[in-house]
Amino acid sequence: MAFDYDLxxxxxxxxxxxxxxxxxxxxxxxxxxxxxxxxxxxCVIRGCVPKKLMVFASSYPGAVAEARAYGWDVQLGxxxxxxFRTKLEAExxxxxxxxxxxxxxxxxxxxxxxxxxxxxHTVRLATGxxxxxxHILIATGARPFVPEVEGMDLALTSNDMFKLDAxxxxxxxxxxxxxxxxxxxxxxxxxxEVTQYYRGAQILRGFDDEARGHVADAMQARGIAxxxxxxxxxxxxxxxxICVRSTHGHDRTxxxxxxxxxxxxxxxxxxxxxVGVTLGRNGQVVVDDYSQTSVPSIFAVxxxxxxxxxxxxxxxxxxxFADTMFNARPTMADHALVPSAVFTxxxxxxxxxxxxxxxxxxxxxxxxAAFRPMKTLFxxxxxxxxxxxxxxxxxxxxxxxxxxxxxAGEMIQLAxxxxxMGATKEDFDRTxxxxxxxxxELVTMRQPVRKA
Ligand code: NDP
Numbered sequence: 208m209a210f211d212y213d214l215x216x217x218x219x220x221x222x223x224x225x226x227x228x229x230x231x232x233x234x235x236x237x238x239x240x241x242x243x244x245x246x247x248x249x250c251v252i253r254g255c256v257p258k259k260l261m262v263f264a265s266s267y268p269g270a271v272a273e274a275r276a277y278g279w280d281v282q283l284g285x286x287x288x289x290x291f292r293t294k295l296e297a298e299x300x301x302x303x304x305x306x307x308x309x310x311x312x313x314x315x316x317x318x319x320x321x322x323x324x325x326x327x328h329t330v331r332l333a334t335g336x337x338x339x340x341x342h343i344l345i346a347t348g349a350r351p352f353v354p355e356v357e358g359m360d361l362a363l364t365s366n367d368m369f370k371l372d373a374x375x376x377x378x379x380x381x382x383x384x385x386x387x388x389x390x391x392x393x394x395x396x397x398x399x400e401v402t403q404y405y406r407g408a409q410i411l412r413g414f415d416d417e418a419r420g421h422v423a424d425a426m427q428a429r430g431i432a433x434x435x436x437x438x439x440x441x442x443x444x445x446x447x448x449i450c451v452r453s454t455h456g457h458d459r460t461x462x463x464x465x466x467x468x469x470x471x472x473x474x475x476x477x478x479x480x481x482v483g484v485t486l487g488r489n490g491q492v493v494v495d496d497y498s499q500t501s502v503p504s505i506f507a508v509x510x511x512x513x514x515x516x517x518x519x520x521x522x523x524x525x526x527x528f529a530d531t532m533f534n535a536r537p538t539m540a541d542h543a544l545v546p547s548a549v550f551t552x553x554x555x556x557x558x559x560x561x562x563x564x565x566x567x568x569x570x571x572x573x574x575x576a577a578f579r580p581m582k583t584l585f586x587x588x589x590x591x592x593x594x595x596x597x598x599x600x601x602x603x604x605x606x607x608x609x610x611x612x613x614x615a616g617e618m619i620q621l622a623x624x625x626x627x628m629g630a631t632k633e634d635f636d637r638t639x640x641x642x643x644x645x646x647x648e649l650v651t652m653r654q655p656v657r658k659a
Contacts, residue, residue: 208339210328210339210340210341211237211239211338211339211340212236212237212238212239212316212338212339212340212341213230213236213237213238213340213341213342213533214226214227214230214231214236214237214238214239214340214341214342214343214344214532214533215238215239215240215241215322215330215338215340215342215343215344216238216239216240216241216343216344216346217240217241217322217330217343217344217345217346217347217477218240218241218242218248218345218346218347218348218473218509218511219240219241219242219245219246219247219248219306219310219317219346220247220248220249220250220251220346220347220348220509220510220521221248221249221250221251221509221518221519221521221522221525222346222348222508222509222510222521222522222524222525223240223242223248223344223346223347223508223509223525224240224246224247224248224306224309224310224525225521225522225525225526225529226344226346226508226525226526226528226529227240227310227313227315227344227529228309228310228313228315228529229525229526229529229530229533229534230529230532230533231310231313231314231315232312232313232314233529233533233534234529234532234533234534235533236533237314238313238314238315238316239315239316239317239318239338239340240310240315240316240317240318241317241318241319241320241321241322241330241332242317242318242319243319243320243321243322243333245299245303246303246306246307246310246317247299247302247303247306248348249348249349249510250518251299251302251303251306252299252303253365253366253369254365254518255518256298256299256302257295257299257369258365258389258390258393258550259550260295260298261295261368261369261393261397262389262392262393262396262550262552264286264291264393264396264397265392265393265394265395265396265397265552266396266552267283267396268283268396268397268398269396269552271283272586273582273583273586273588276585276586276587276588277585277586286374286397286398288371288373288374288397289373292369292370292371295369318332318334318336320332320333320334321333323476323477323478324343324477324478324479324481324482324484324505325337325478325482326482327343327482327483327502327503327504327505328340328341328343328504330343340504341504342504342505342506342532343504343505343506344505344506344507344508344525344528345474345477345479345484345492345500345505345506345507345508345511346507346508346509346511346521346525347472347473347474347477347511348472348473348509348510348511349470349471349472349473349510349511349513349516350366350470350471350473351364351365351366351466351467351468351469351470351471352468352469352470352471353466353468354466354468356439356440356441356442357440357441357442357443358441358442358443358444358449359442359466361442361443361444361449361464362381362442362464362465362466363463363464363465363466364465364466364467365386365390365465365467367465368390368465371463374394374397374398374399375394375399375461375462375463376399376400376462377399377400377402377448377460377461377462377463378394378399378400378401378402378461378462378463378464378465379401379402379403379404379449379451379459379461379463379464379465380394380401380402380403380404380465380467381403381404381405381439381464381465381466381467381468382403382405382466382467382468382469383403383405383406383407383409383410383411383412383435384410384411384412384467384468384469385411385549386467387403387405387410387465387467387468388403388410388411388422388426388549388551389549389550389551390465390467391403391426391431391433391551392426392429392431392550392551392552395426395429395430395431395552396429396552400430401430401431401432402431402432402433402434402459402461403426403431403432403433403434404434404437404438404439404453405433405434405435405436405437406436406437406438407435407436408435408436409423409435410422410423410426410433410435411423411549411555413561414549414555414557414561414609415557415561415562415563415595415607415609416561416562416563417562417575417593417595417609418555418557418593418595418609418610418611419555421555421577421591421593421611422549422551422553422555422611425551425552425553425590425591425611426551426552428589428590429552434453434455436454436455437453437454437455438453438454439451439452439453439464440452440453440454442464445460447460448460448461448462449461449462449463449464451464470510470516471489471490472489472490472491472492472510472511472512472513473510473511474486474490474491474492474511475490479492482502482505483501483502484500484501484502484505484507485500485501487513489513491511491512491513492507492511492512493512494506494507494508494512494514496539496540497527497528497531497537497538497539498512498524498527498528498540506528506532508521508524508525508528508540509521509524509525512524514542515542515545517545517547519545520540520542520545523540523541524540526538527539527540528540544558544559544623544626544627545558546558546619546620546622546623547619548615548616548619550616552613553590553592553611553612553613553615554610554611554612554613554614554615554616555609555610555611555615556608556609556610556611556612556615556616556617556618556619556620556622557607557608557609557610557619558607558608558619558622558623558626558627559597559605559606559607559608559626560597560606560607561597561607561609562595562597562607562659564607565597565599565606565607566659569599569600569601570599570600570601570658570659571597571598571599571600571606571658571659572597572598572600572632572655572657572658573595573596573597573598573655573656573657573658573659574595574596574598574632574652574654574655574656575593575594575595575596575652575656576593576594576595576648576652577591577592577593577594578591578592578648579591579592580592580612580613580645581643582613592610592611592612592613592615592645592648593609593610593611593612594610594612594645594646594648594649594652595607595608595609595610596608596632596635596649596652597609598631598632598655600658602631603631603632603633604629604630604631604632605625605626605630605631605632605634605635606626607626608622608623608626608649610622610646610649612645613645618645618646618649622649635649635650636650636653638650
């Protein structure tokens with residue numbers, strides 16, 4: 208049977224775009240791609256990229272204060288949110304165009320509309336057109352999840368934060384994960400009065416406990432009011448703002464409320480179940496190691512599969528799929544030892560096992576150092592950084608590394624190379640320190656602080 212396409216990709220985000228490009232440019236496949244919104248997906252349009260630019264924007268008041276402590280006669284002026292937002296939008300448009308052009312250069316046919324599945328080899332576009340494809344790739348990503356709470360229509364999600372008309376004076380952030388904690392720091396840096404409500408005992412669940420405590424302390428020291436064990440019960444618009452009733456018993460009023468309470472896979476209304484694709488409990492597409500679904504011609508990559516929800520992982524999954532199906536190179540996406548960074552201020556960089564997870568598996572040694580780094584110490588600030596290694600007593604391999612520091616995201620990338628290669632504590636030890644730096648502590652910690 209002749210198909211219109213060798214591959215039809217639904218979703219123009221990180222995973223879909225990479226798969227389409229590799230299949231077309233390297234595999235010689237005839238590829239179609241449908242995107243209903245803007246090319247680039249969550250990462251480029253409403254996630255990593257605009258978020259990181261906002262992190263940069265929010266860091267300047269701290270830098271100015273530090274500069275003064277170093278002898279510079281500088282004053283912090285006002286922040287022009289409207290100017291920044293316009294420039295941000297222009298940058299996203301530039302990136303969106305670059306993504307589109309790269310696809311076109313690779314020979315991919317772009318359909319700027321929504322696509323749904325009709326059968327195992329057919330997609331139907333919102334325009335009414337139908338295309339057949341030998342293989343279909345679902346790369347539709349995820350969207351913010353908001354729980355059912357009275358007055359929820361008053362809340363914002365991360366999608367809204369890049370488009371605000373004006374900065375709020377008082378912001379409540381609900382949630383304790385990556386997005387909640389990053390936005391709490393960004394808006395605090397921009398001069399907004401930030402309160403964070405988290406239902407659990409400590410923010411950033413899943414990360415190393417010591418590192419979580421370190422980040423939370425630093426956030427509080429910068430003026431973010433973190434309330435753990437706190438859930439919102441209801442929200443109501445009043446003359447003064449949004450009145451929030453919560454389980455800690457106080458009614459508080461804010462100008463804006465951001466819900467960052469997780470994300471759900473975009474699988475609704477795609478026709479997946481009708482064609483026999485198995486979905487998991489959270490609505491995610493269930494796939495095997497080669498990203499193949501229960502329907503052999505249909506594959507899925509990225510957040511819609513809810514494996515490790517990070518852009519570089521989606522890109523790897525998309526690339527592995529294209530290599531497997533169109534380059535005759537069967538490749539499984541590697542989900543082991545994936546490093547990541549939470550872009551709080553200070554940042555948290557992590558790779559491998561937390562102390563808590565490692566000690567459940569085998570006897571370990573913990574090497575950890577918390578200290579005041581030279582740069583901010585000189586400026587008279589209390590900031591502390593944390594460098595931590597988890598080491599297997601038996602193999603001596605470094606099982607995990609956790610860094611809380613400015614630029615921890617940059618440092619963890621390199622530590623991850625060593626750890627991915629199987630470096631032992633002794634390999635770290637015989638590496639000469641770069642002095643003076645913060646990261647040198649990773650190769651100079653001699654004695655374990657504890658064994659477990
Ligand atoms: P997370 O899963 O990281 O955090 C969700 C938070 O919301 C948790 O604190 C969770 O609490 C809380 N929560 C969930 N349901 C409710 C509820 N009903 N009421 C109150 N609180 C609730 O999700 P995010 O949305 O922050 O981020 C989604 C994913 O995006 C991340 O997991 C990450 O993979 C990716 N991401 C990565 C970034 C990076 O690499 N820097 C940046 C941003 C996102 P609890 O802990 O109790 O479950």
